[in-house]
Amino acid sequence: QAQLVESGGGSVQAGGSLRLSCVASGLTSYTNYMGWFRQPTGKEREGVAIIYTSGTATYYADSVKDRFTIAQDNARKTVYLQMNSLKPGDTAMYYCAAGSFSTESQALWMFRHGGHGFDYWGQGTQVTVSS
Numbered sequence: 493q494a495q496l497v498e499s500g501g502g503s504v505q506a507g508g509s510l511r512l513s514c515v516a517s518g519l520t521s522y523t524n525y526m527g528w529f530r531q532p533t534g535k536e537r538e539g540v541a542i543i544y545t546s547g548t549a550t551y552y553a554d555s556v557k558d559r560f561t562i563a564q565d566n567a568r569k570t571v572y573l574q575m576n577s578l579k580p581g582d583t584a585m586y587y588c589a590a591g592s593f594s595t596e597s598q599a600l601w602m603f604r605h606g607g608h609g610f611d612y613w614g615q616g617t618q619v620t621v622s623s
Contacts, residue, residue, distance in 0.1 A: 494518040494612045496588045501617030504578055508621070512573040514588030514614060519569075522592040525599045526571045527551075528562065529607045530584035530619075539603040540586070541573060544596070551600060555581070578621045588614040 500512040512528065527542030541552045541562040550562050561574040571588065591610035593599035602609035 494520070494590075496590060496612055496614035498586065498588045498614040498617040501586060501619045503620040503622065506579055506621055506623050508578050509574070509576045510578065510619060512575070512586055512588075512617060512619075514571045514573075516569045516571070516588075516590060516612075519590055519612065520592065523590050523611070524592055525603075525610075526564065526588065526590045527603065527607075527610075528571075528573045528586055529589055529610075530582075530586045532584040535584075537587070537606045539607060542599065542603050543571060544599075545571075549596070551603060575619070578619075580621050580623045582619060583621050584619060585616040586619050587616045 495517045497515045524546050525542050526545055528540040529537050530540050531537040539553055543550045543562045543564055559577045563572045589607050589610035590612040
């Protein structure tokens, strides 16, 4: 049974940093993208960053470029999201997700449309940034 378990959320002041971790188990061999999405209270879910697990390609939402970094450790089956220079606008529930896509363009379309099409989701970890 596939499972994604997130950790690392918490409360920080603006300008601070957090590192989220997502440990995967039971994923199929077809899974080739993993990433992070977030959903602020009362708002739609949005893509933050995804990584091509069979290579090194990464993609970011414009709002987090140059502040967040996604990385993977295949040996540990773990994906990380290093978040620096956090802003109050980053406050949200952060979810790890995994999916299999035939093309990069398909994966990016799903990423830019709230993650629909990603097959597996974690339970979420809360990030709160205070000013």
